[in-house]
Amino acid sequence: MHYNVFNGDADGIIALLQLHLAQGHEQAPYQLITGVKRDINLLQQVDSSKATSVTVLDISLEKNSQALQHLLSAQVPVFYVDHHRTGDIPQSPLFTSILDTDANTCTSLLINDYLNGKYVYWAIAAAYGDNMHASARALAKKVALSELQQGQLNELGTYINYNGYGQALSDLHFHPAELFKLLTHYPDPFELIAQQDSIFSQLKTAYLADMEKAEAAKVLSDNDLVQTIVLEDAxxxxxxxxxxxxALANQAPDKAHIVITLNPPKTPQSEEREQSYTVSLRAPLNNKQGAGELCAQFPTGGGRAAAAGVNALPKSRLDEFINQVSSYYQQ
Incomplete structure (x- = not known):
């Protein structure tokens, strides 16, 4: 059995989608392993006794190194494509990788190069979804897309990316594996966009409703360096x-942005000391560095240079986190 292991956001889904479309009818039976966007410890779910090969897309090698070593030791070939922190890269004839941590690329763009642009429209949508607008626009210009077409792919990538966020799969509108399977029917994303009552229109309606609530959220702090927004536990x-x-990063590209969401207590009897925040950090778009490094200093934190997060930041350490972000971008 071949295993496809991928992040549940736009970049992970569309990276796999491009590979799937390129393989056509030649693909062997496969198993999908994915989850919410922040669920990146996915490689450990692969059954090495059943796996004949594994493709890994858009999850940090650093966070999955132990499971990767286990698969290689079990003589399972692994193809790994990613743009997050790598840590030590294994040296094995069974390991093939495309790893690039440049802040202006993403996994779907790496797959686009690998496939020589065969599904470039999908790659552009993924780059928009991963908030790499400059890279998306550059590629769109190269293939002569109109402003209208660029805007449509921007929306599509954004909505697919939006679907991946949540603390649990029950928060999402579509399970990422289900969404991937639905998208395989659309080699041309513009066909999906034009279809009435499609996934595109469903996610658009939901996205706009949720964003309207977010825009009314409380601003915890705001200065020239960083803005912090608090969202409720919902x-x-x-x-x-x-x-x-x-969206905040695109509106104010010279400052960092922190969005915090209160995590539900672990049990109804949990004490205040156990409460924590899910944190999303965006580096300034005009200075796309440091986000992953900053978040990695906290337990459950990680990411890439331009965008990162912490899954469970204790409430008592919130001020410390904000101060570290401010100090970093003040340099």
């Missing part, structure tokens, strides 16, 4: 936290 807030951070 499914809509967990769904919108990442894409709202992207």
């Amino acid at each position: 499914p809509w807030a967990r769904r919108v936290s990442g894409v709202f951070g992207n």
Whole structure:
């Protein structure tokens, strides 16, 4: 059995979609392993006794190194494509990788190069979804897309990315594996966009409703360096936290943006000391560095240079986190 292991956001889904479309009818039976966007410890779910090969897309090698080593030791070939922190890269004839941590690329753009642009429209949508607008526009210009077409792919990527955010799969509108399967029917994303009552229109309606609530959220702090927004403990807030951070970054590209969402208590009897925040950090678009490094200093934190997060930041450490972000971008 071949395993496809991928992030549940736009970049992970569309990276796999491009590979799937390129393989056509030649693909062997496969198993999908994915989850909410922040669920990146996915490689450990692969059954090495059943796996004949594994493709890994858009999840940090650094966070999955132990499971990767286990698969390689079990003589399972692994193809790994990603743009997050790598840590130590294994040296094995069974390991093939395309790893690039440049802040202006993403996994779907790496797959686009690998496939020589065969599904470039989908790659552009993914880049928009990962908030890499400059890279998306550059590629769109290269293939002569109109402003209208660029705007449509921007929307599509944003909505697919929005669907991946949540604390649990129950927060999402579509399970990422289900969404991937639905998208495989559309080699041309413009066909999906034009279809009435499609996934595109369903996600658009939900996205706009959630964003309207987010725009009324409380501003905890705001200065020339960083803005911090607080969202409530609710499914809509967990769904919108990442894409709202992207929107804020595009509106004010010279400052960092922090979006925090209160996590539900672990049990009804949990004490205040156990409460924590889910944190989304966006580096200034005009200075896309440091986000992953900053978040990695906290337990459950990580990401890439331009965008990162912390899954469970204790409430008592929020001020510390904000101060560290301010100090970093003041340099």
